[in-house]
Amino acid sequence: MLKLSKKIEYGIQALQYMANNSGNVISAKEISEQLNIPYDFLSKTLQILNKNGIIVSQQGIKGGYILARDPKSTTVAEIIKALEENAIIVDCLAEDEENCDRINVCTIKNPMNKLQEKINYLLNNTTIAEFSEV
Amino acid sequence: MLKLSKKIEYGIQALQYMANNSGNVISAKEISEQLNIPYDFLSKTLQILNKNGIIVSQQGIKGGYILARDPKSTTVAEIIKALEENAIIVDCLAEDEENCDRINVCTIKNPMNKLQEKINYLLNNTTIAEFSEV
DNA sequence: AAAAATCGGACTATTGTTATCCGAATTAAT
DNA sequence: ATTAATTCGGATAACAATAGTCCGATTTTT
Ligand code: FES
Ligand code: FES
Numbered sequence: 001m002l003k004l005s006k007k008i009e010y011g012i013q014a015l016q017y018m019a020n021n022s023g024n025v026i027s028a029k030e031i032s033e034q035l036n037i038p039y040d041f042l043s044k045t046l047q048i049l050n051k052n053g054i055i056v057s058q059q060g061i062k063g064g065y066i067l068a069r070d071p072k073s074t075t076v077a078e079i080i081k082a083l084e085e086n087a088i089i090v091d092c093l094a095e096d097e098e099n100c101d102r103i104n105v106c107t108i109k110n111p112m113n114k115l116q117e118k119i120n121y122l123l124n125n126t127t128i129a130e131f132s133e134v
Numbered sequence: 135m136l137k138l139s140k141k142i143e144y145g146i147q148a149l150q151y152m153a154n155n156s157g158n159v160i161s162a163k164e165i166s167e168q169l170n171i172p173y174d175f176l177s178k179t180l181q182i183l184n185k186n187g188i189i190v191s192q193q194g195i196k197g198g199y200i201l202a203r204d205p206k207s208t209t210v211a212e213i214i215k216a217l218e219e220n221a222i223i224v225d226c227l228a229e230d231e232e233n234c235d236r237i238n239v240c241t242i243k244n245p246m247n248k249l250q251e252k253i254n255y256l257l258n259n260t261t262i263a264e265f266s267e268v
Numbered sequence: 269a270a271a272a273a274t275c276g277g278a279c280t281a282t283t284g285t286t287a288t289c290c291g292a293a294t295t296a297a298t
Numbered sequence: 299a300t301t302a303a304t305t306c307g308g309a310t311a312a313c314a315a316t317a318g319t320c321c322g323a324t325t326t327t328t
Contacts, residue, residue, distance in 0.1 A: 060295020
């Protein structure tokens with residue numbers, strides 16, 4: 001398994017939708033209906049993206065969200081991080097490496113790290129803008 | 135999340151161990167003890183790798199496993215497939231694409247596929263041999 | 269015959285993901 | 299002021315996937 005969560009998938013799709021409607025405040029309801037994403041789940045996702053600076057919210061009636069930045073400068077890596085997830089392929093590459101109870105028997109850390117860095121490069125170099133270009 | 139399963143992680147580490155002891159038949163018990171991997175779980179993993187041609191088993195006392203091929207020609211992508219898992223980042227890129235109930239509202243298939251292909255390239259070009267070079 | 273190993277199926281425990289619910293706060297329009 | 303539409307935020311439930319365990323059968327060497 002090497003799958004992105006629905007939170008990330010929906011998040012990216014929602015950001016893509018917002019990028020394609022830039023200038024307008026878009027409500028969670030609109031995105032939910034247009035993209036057939038469960039409303040409550042999407043709301044949570046957008047709230048997290050707002051909290052972490054990827055989008056800006058406007059509360060109250062007529063409220064909704066707008067992209068905080070140029071789609072060209074928002075990377076998939078940043079979105080994943082903003083959604084409070086990560087893209088780490090094996091436990092031992094997590095920040096708190098000392099935490100891994102396999103550290104003493106681990107013989108794959110270095111080679112796995114090479115692979116990880118290449119994946120990071122891809123995620124750091126794919127932006128929301130690329131999702132807008134259909 | 136973009137994590138490899140323990141089955142894959144243990145599998146790769148076990149193959150790496152076998153590559154470093156090539157020529158010898160290695161038992162699941164030995165690998166389990168040396169690498170501190172749960173025996174039953176590892177056994178299952180090795181049996182699947184055997185069934186799908188990555189390693190060759192020898193039954194009975196003095197039995198165990200040997201790599202079926204040159205470590206240089208066994209890729210991570212092949213290992214994942216042999217373990218009957220996959221490395222597909224979003225559902226809609228699975229083989230049975232028609233199966234995805236979001237196909238009609240999906241606006242991310244093409245861009246996600248580009249990312250997927252780049253990841254596939256990495257997995258197809260990383261071999262067990264690279265895990266042996268410490 | 270015994271011992272040490274693979275084989276294979278079933279099962280359980282644990283965790284992680286996905287989805288839902290509900291009440292509170294905010295804001296615009298009436 | 300009131301109402302309506304929205305975001306906010308915490309709790310919880312339903313579901314799925316992962317990880318780990320157990321046990322008996324089979325194979326093969328000694
Ligand atoms: S498995 Fe934790 S250090 Fe590699
Ligand atoms: S989400 Fe299934 S086709 Fe894209």
